[in-house]
Amino acid sequence: MQSPNENIERKYLKSGYGQVIGIDEVGMGCLAGPVVVCAVYATKLTSLLGVNDSKKLSAKKREEIVTELIGNKLFRYKVCSCQPKTIDKLNIHKASKLAMKRAVEAVAKDAFVQRRPLQVIALVDGPHRIPNLRIDQRAIIKGDQKVFVIACASIIAKVYRDKMMAKYAIKYPNYGFEIHKGYGTKQHYAQLASIGPCAIHRKSFRLI
Template sequence: MVKEKSTLKKRNEESEIDLKKFDEGYHKIIVGIDEAGRGPLAGPVVASAVIVQEYFDELKEINDSKKLSEKKREKLFDLINKRCIVGVGIASEKEIDEINILNATFLAMRRAIEKIHEKAEFDIVLVDGNHKIREYEGEQEAIVKGDGKSLSIAAASIIAKVTRDRMLVEAAKKYPDYKFEKHKGYGTKLHREILLSKGPSEYHRKTFLKKILGE
């Protein structure tokens, strides 16, 4: 058992080092970008752009935000905001309904990049996924499963996830009956049952609810 834990720890350390090496391989100033909230029934889609200016020890803990505990994400969120260059872009529920979720995601990403532009210069954007950002004319590269390969994308995934989660916790204060703090807008059994009982709130994406509530 001890040997297994040691082997697992070593593999995790190698993976963390690889995230840093991946970015260093570009020999450029990188902006990593990722989003949170493409799939939920409620809440905005949030994109984050991050430049890791210099490496610090706590970055060893960074991994894809979905693999981290909420407590660790919150800790890393504060550190990344303090020690890296960060931009956040948001596309609202209304914008998602108007232009569809993919275009709204690209809109949020462009807004995040604009925030970075205001703070620093950079050479290339690395975006998580298999789509380049539409209507962005700078140099960019799409990295499939980038939040598990690139340190800057992994950092961006944490910022986007925590930012969006906090927004849904705030929404829960206005609409406590919808339990946004529990499901964060995702289509859980609890959320669907509440929707069938109460109907949508202002935070819901109306185009996402047709299969649940009908036309």
């Protein structure tokens, strides 16, 4: 089984880049709630035991890794999101890329402040690049399984979004958001058929 490592980051650092940013999103396929994006870079290459694609980790393990990442001074990160109204207005793909652009530009600005002069590259999980991004970038299919900083971004985004959905579960208690996090489970579709959507459902998605 492949695990993310720093080999790709090292390749870009050796080719002349001063900083490598990893970026990933969570929640694109959900029926409700925001799409959440995280951009991450490490001021010095390091490994954290257990970092992997967020989908392969338990909720407890993700929480442990995020606590370690946030407490580690070597890591910088930025979380951005787009809410359902924006998703419905733009479509999910454009909304996701907008959140990615904001997160990358924020963390890249921090990288420039930390170390000058600095050439930065963003490694994006998936097949598509970020439109109108003013720094170099590469799209890496299954990047969360290959690249350490993308895996870190994946885990942080997942933990942040899960916490947001847990809060929404209190505000909208009839949907089970604390369980399915807004994804299209059988329970979720049953509740939609019974009581209809709430304010955080994506009206542009097929809900029933």
